[in-house]
Amino acid sequence: MKKNLKKLSMILLAVILATGFVFISCEDILENDLAVEGDAARATTINSNKTGNDGMDYELWKDSGNVEMTLNGGGLFSCKWSNIGNMLCRKGKKLGASQTYSQIGNISINYAASFTPGGNSYLCVYGWSKDPLVEYYIIESYGTYKPTGTSKGSASIDGGTYEFYETTRNNQPSIEGTKTFKQFWSVRTSKRTSGTITVSEHFKQWDAKGMKLGKIYEVALTVEGYQSSGNASITSHTLSIGGGSSGGSTSTPANNNNNNNSSSGGSVSSTTTSSGATKVEAENMTKGGKYTANTSSPFNGVILYANDDKVSFSQNFANSSHTFKVRGASSNDKEAQVQLKIGGTSYGTFKFKGTSATEQSITANHNQANKTATVELVCVNDNDTWDVKIDWIEISASSGGSTGTTSTPAASTPAASTPAASTPAASTPAASGATKVEAESMTKGGKYTGSCSSPFNGVILYANDDKVSFSQKFGNNKHAFKVRGASSNDKEAQVQLKIGGTVAGTFKFKGTSATEQTIEFTHNKANQTVTVELVCINDNDTWDVKIDWIEMTAK
DSSP: OOHHHHHHHHHHHHHHHHHHHHHHHHHHHHHHHHHHHHHHHHHHOOSSSSSEESSSEEEEEESEEEEEEEEEEOOOEEEEEOOOOOOEEEEEEEEOOOOOOHHHEEEEEEEEEEEEEEEEEEEEEEEEEEEETTEEEEEEEESSSSOOOEEEOOOOOTEEEEEEEEEEEEEEOBTBEEEEEEEEEEEESSOOSEEEEHHHHHHHHHHHTTOOEEOEEEEEEEEEEEEEEEEEEEEEEEEEOOTTTTOOOEEEEOOOOOOOOOOOOOOOOOOOOSSOOOOEEGSSEESSSSEEEEOSSSSEEEEEEEOOOOEEEEEESSSSSEEEEEEEEEEESSSEEEEEETEEEEEEEEEEEEOOOEEEEEEOOOOOOTTEEEEEEESSOOOOOOEEEEEEHHHTTTOOOOOOOOOOOOOSSOOOOOOTTTOOEEEEEOOOOOOOOEGGEEEEEEEEEEEEEESSSSEEESSSTEEEEEEEEEEEEEEEOOOOOOOOEEEEEEEEEEEEEEEEEEEEEEEOOOOEEEEEEEEOOOOOEEEEEEOOSSSOOSSSEEEEEEEEEEO
């Protein structure tokens, strides 16, 4: 619950004005007090070995010395250390060592930090794999010591050059007790403290050089110090973990409790339920308001603490009437309320009472057909006695049409879809009436499939059998399939189109500029839902193929 600092602020203000010491606006006092309240309510400082979750998995580990780690919610934290032997402060995701990196799919971190090392310290991505047991580092910046070892070459990743090293630790502490294990290193030759780290690309490069990881146990943005002093602050941190054929893609966005997120929302990827509804997870939406944060009980979602706290996203509607179903809960036995807004207009209020998750529905005639509008879920009528928690929203066209969702991630909070293999991908109606599906919203398969940002935001297929796929219900037996793509160089790159497992043809792209290719195919799948696949073929290790989107038009 929020402390009642507003009332205290008003009393203090009255005393100050009565004594005539100073003149300051009531608005300024309230705003400053609320900022202090938010920091105090959300920040927690720890100084001994501890693990937990406050929106991301966190851990402070040290063997000796003085360490303070301040947890600021989501992926954010700060730390300071002095006279230590060895210490690590980190936030990320404990994956449980159930899948290899190729099964997990794309892993990336977007971050910003301040880093003041006094001696031997690292700002890095850190983690472990099991079977085999490997400790790994992707070093972004370091203090007085540059890590080294047995050289395994180098590569250009995310706009910088990383040198690869391998070392061995004999009878040292590990996540499996005292063991002998390998360490894998990527060390950036030009230090930095912000940017994007495509973690899975490092894993792929290591693999190609004989540095074999096992099943991934952990991925975390980390500050490590060794026999040194220093301080650091992680001010922005989004960890995206994108699914392979074994299912699932998640995004764990950072939460800044003093955020000033745009109210315009952002386009997020989504899943399609068995009933045909479009489903968007709350943790994938853009957070707004002063206190909005993540929650892990009674579900993984978001919690709105005060009036005007909210989450939002952009939605492309094909119809003007929809049913909006929200799964949520109150923080106690009081009734918690969250308002539904579409394009800035209120269409009703969801009300949740009790700490168990329930589902509430609102049907709205919003007149946004064939438009992209911002959908907002906003905390209203808060009286400081409850908070409201949101798991997801499902959107169903009341007239039976497709809801349609844009799939470009929000600039402020990159979000990822949660499809299982061959899950229907989010799609938008093209101006021509075609159905358009963005490649990054499809399910990734194969060993190396990743994301790309040039010459478009899409996916890249590195090797034969790398692919993306989605489920599609066809109303006709014949369609034109148009794909926008590019090669990674001047070589011809090839991607095969499969409909329900049947080869329909091959798209061929030459050159690094985006071009569009079309295949017409009679598939005889009218009124059936089948898997559409785009598969890398005839790869000879001289090119990679990039895919932006596919458009499907009935013939």
